[in-house]
Amino acid sequence: GFASAAAVEGAKVFNDRAVTSIATRSGRVTGVKIRGEGLLASERVVVAAGNWTPDLVVAVGPHLPIRYVRGEVAILRRPFDFGAPPRIHFDFYGNTYSRPEGGKDTLAGYMNTDPGKTMRQYELLETLPATTVRDIRMRLTKRFPRMSEAQPRGGWAGAYDVSPDSYPILDRVGPEGLFVAVGFSGHGFKLSPEVGRLMAEYVATARRPELLESLRASRFGEGSPIQPDAPFPRRGRRLP
Structure with missing residues (x-):
């Protein structure tokens, strides 16, 4: 390391x-x-x-x-015939990222965390609500249709240290x-x-x-926060 x-x-x-x-x-x-x-x-x-x-x-x-914003991660077991998964996947429009986790699973989460989902700075949640896991899987399915059959294998959430x-x-x-x-x-x-x-x-x-x-x-005090060259799409914008 x-x-x-x-x-x-x-x-x-x-x-x-x-x-x-x-x-x-x-x-x-x-x-x-x-x-x-x-x-x-x-x-x-x-x-x-x-x-x-x-x-x-x-x-x-x-x-x-x-501020401390909740970062949520789900583990999904890929269908046996999924094939070789991408090493890393970023989807700005679908607001997901994913990567292989071991030989059979995919680790997935949201790229753009919701600033309204704050939490205590040292908090760790060892489970995710089923609705969150389903939402992440649904978003992945729009890019990888076979992931509609992926089986939830757990997840967790921790606090990101987020600047303005x-x-x-x-x-x-x-x-x-x-x-x-x-x-x-x-x-x-x-x-x-x-x-x-x-x-x-x-x-x-x-x-x-x-x-x-x-x-x-x-x-921040100068009123000069960074403006990204490639910002996240506005909420509600459809997948291309």
């Missing part, structure tokens, strides 16, 4: 530790406090703790405009030496290698890379 690769390059990985707060002195970061172990000293701290990031930052820096424009905040905030990577809105894992490279450059040089300019934390 990413942690193992980082360790090969010389990073120290601390597993099973809980960071309780960010330590500062005279307007500068001095490290993080670890439960039961005290201060881990550092002049620079990057908080990339997902849904826990706003709570850690607000004690020493700004309020981050993050659904793009991440990658910036230096608050006291000198504090950086955040938050608000990935469901896209964090696939973006993480490039985000890591750009944030490492930012931290090491103290100069924001040009590619991160539009992802600055201040864009």
